[in-house]
Amino acid sequence: MKNRSLVSINDFSKEEILQIVDLAAKFEENPNQELLKNKVIATLFFEPSTRTRLSFDTAINRLGGRIIGFSDASSSSTTKGETLKDTIRMVSNYADLIVMRHPLEGSARYADEESRVPIINAGDGANQHPTQTLLDLYSIKKTQGTLENLNIFMVGDLKYGRTVHSLLQAMSHFNPVFNFISPDELRMPDEYKFWLDSKGITFYEHTEFTDILSRADILYMTRVQQERFADPLEYEKVKNIYILKNSMLKNTKDNLRILHPLPRVNEINTDVDANPKAYYFQQAENGVYARMAIIASILGLV
Amino acid sequence: MTAKKELRVSAIQHGTVIDHIPANKLFKVISILKLDRCKNLITFGTNLGSNRFGKKAIVKVADKFFDEKDLNKIALVAPEARFNVIKDYDVVEKREVELPNEIVGIAKCFNPKCITNTEAMATKFSLVVSKEIALKCHYCEKITTKEHLVIL
Numbered sequence: 001m002k003n004r005s006l007v008s009i010n011d012f013s014k015e016e017i018l019q020i021v022d023l024a025a026k027f028e029e030n031p032n033q034e035l036l037k038n039k040v041i042a043t044l045f046f047e048p049s050t051r052t053r054l055s056f057d058t059a060i061n062r063l064g065g066r067i068i069g070f071s072d073a074s075s076s077s078t079t080k081g082e083t084l085k086d087t088i089r090m091v092s093n094y095a096d097l098i099v100m101r102h103p104l105e106g107s108a109r110y111a112d113e114e115s116r117v118p119i120i121n122a123g124d125g126a127n128q129h130p131t132q133t134l135l136d137l138y139s140i141k142k143t144q145g146t147l148e149n150l151n152i153f154m155v156g157d158l159k160y161g162r163t164v165h166s167l168l169q170a171m172s173h174f175n176p177v178f179n180f181i182s183p184d185e186l187r188m189p190d191e192y193k194f195w196l197d198s199k200g201i202t203f204y205e206h207t208e209f210t211d212i213l214s215r216a217d218i219l220y221m222t223r224v225q226q227e228r229f230a231d232p233l234e235y236e237k238v239k240n241i242y243i244l245k246n247s248m249l250k251n252t253k254d255n256l257r258i259l260h261p262l263p264r265v266n267e268i269n270t271d272v273d274a275n276p277k278a279y280y281f282q283q284a285e286n287g288v289y290a291r292m293a294i295i296a297s298i299l300g301l302v
Numbered sequence: 303m304t305a306k307k308e309l310r311v312s313a314i315q316h317g318t319v320i321d322h323i324p325a326n327k328l329f330k331v332i333s334i335l336k337l338d339r340c341k342n343l344i345t346f347g348t349n350l351g352s353n354r355f356g357k358k359a360i361v362k363v364a365d366k367f368f369d370e371k372d373l374n375k376i377a378l379v380a381p382e383a384r385f386n387v388i389k390d391y392d393v394v395e396k397r398e399v400e401l402p403n404e405i406v407g408i409a410k411c412f413n414p415k416c417i418t419n420t421e422a423m424a425t426k427f428s429l430v431v432s433k434e435i436a437l438k439c440h441y442c443e444k445i446t447t448k449e450h451l452v453i454l
Contacts, residue, residue, distance in 0.1 A: 008443070083421055083422065084417065084421055085421060085423070102417075104415055104416065104417040104420055104442075105413060105415050105416050105417065105441070105442035105443075105444070106411075106416050106417040106418065106439060106440075106441025106442035106443070107417040107441075109417075109440065109441045110417050110418075110421065110423065110441055124417075124442075125415050125442070126415070127442050127443055127444075128443070191445070
């Protein structure tokens with residue numbers, strides 16, 4: 001992985017994904033290491049994302065690296081009309097690695113082509129967010145002991161949600177069964193279903209939460225966003241169907257864990273938070289270790 | 303050999319003839335092959351009768367022999383085009399165009415949020431083999447189908 005960019009989760013093979021996941025566990029055991037001493041990491045956030053930026057900043061700081069960059073485009077030269085290419089050309093002369101979040105899709109792939117140093121994609125519009133996927137995989141491995149043969153339930157906005165698309169692609173290395181629960185308007189797009197078919201992976205689609213939850217190993221919740229609906233009435237009809245309440249977890253497996261990329265609004269009732277099956281805050285913490293593993297691998301420090 | 307019928311576009315001694323272009327795609331073909339900036343003698347006819355499409359166009363470029371790679375670029379707009387290499391008024395080579403697996407700088411990505419629609423950069427697609435032409439953007443990974451295809 002040394003000197004290779006991470007733009008899309010498909011850039012990493014199954015073996016490489018497993019390497020990152022195993023390495024994340026080692027960083028969790030021993031999180032403060034001076035591996036990035038004398039390294040400068042650029043974090044370029046062309047759109048604000050507090051959660052992702054803090055997670056990267058924490059990972060870099062724990063590894064003893066130094067950070068340059070900006071946290072939203074208004075404080076960069078983009079507002080003066082500088083092209084992405086010029087920004088990347090300049091910054092790649094300063095830093096050893098670039099972490100970039102950008103609102104336009106494909107920007108990370110393009111930045112990688114123009115950069116002299118590796119790029120880590122911290123989200124390019126609705127396209128890819130591979131470090132989120134790797135932290136999701138680490139969270140699954142950590143809570144289930146394995147990534148193989150799991151029953152994964154995905155709930156909410158399965159049409160636009162990039163986290164579910166990337167997770168679906170990455171989990172497909174590990175013989176999963178998928179259950180998709182979403183309103184009709186936000187169903188998993190055909191291209192992903194065709195792709196699962198072509199890999200021989202079983203999936204089921206549902207429009208409602210039912211007792212099928214009893215089979216789940218992982219329940220991956222996402223937010224149903226009002227702005228995705230052309231008709232506000234449609235949103236009103238479905239918005240309360242996809243709320244997870246503690247009472248719904250009664251007959252679920254002991255090993256079930258509930259994941260959510262955060263921020264959560266109301267799709268997980270706060271009464272779930274105290275349930276030991278709720279895992280979304282630990283999941284966010286795992287993001288730091290996963291990002292430490294990714295940075296250290298790409299810089300060839302482990 | 304039967305007598306040649308009268309040619310609507312006069313013959314060239316040496317060069318390349320591109321035939322079976324759909325009439326409404328003639329100017330796209332001219333622009334893709336950059337013939338508008340070519341100094342050679344070029345003759346063309348359009349809205350000619352054709353058994354294949356109703357109306358076709360034909361372009362004859364004197365003293366120019368194209369790279370197969372360049373000619374294949376027109377397959378996106380004129381998938382049934384044929385090109386004939388002419389030497390001393392004789393066809394010495396006849397070929398059909400073929401869609402290349404990688405398409406650089408010809409088509410526009412239909413995704414308005416794709417970086418290629420904001421930065422001054424070349425688009426790049428890979429050909430997705432399915433019933434219809436579909437192009438997968440190298441950058442945003444979205445698929446532009448034939449109905450949304452716009453040639454730059």
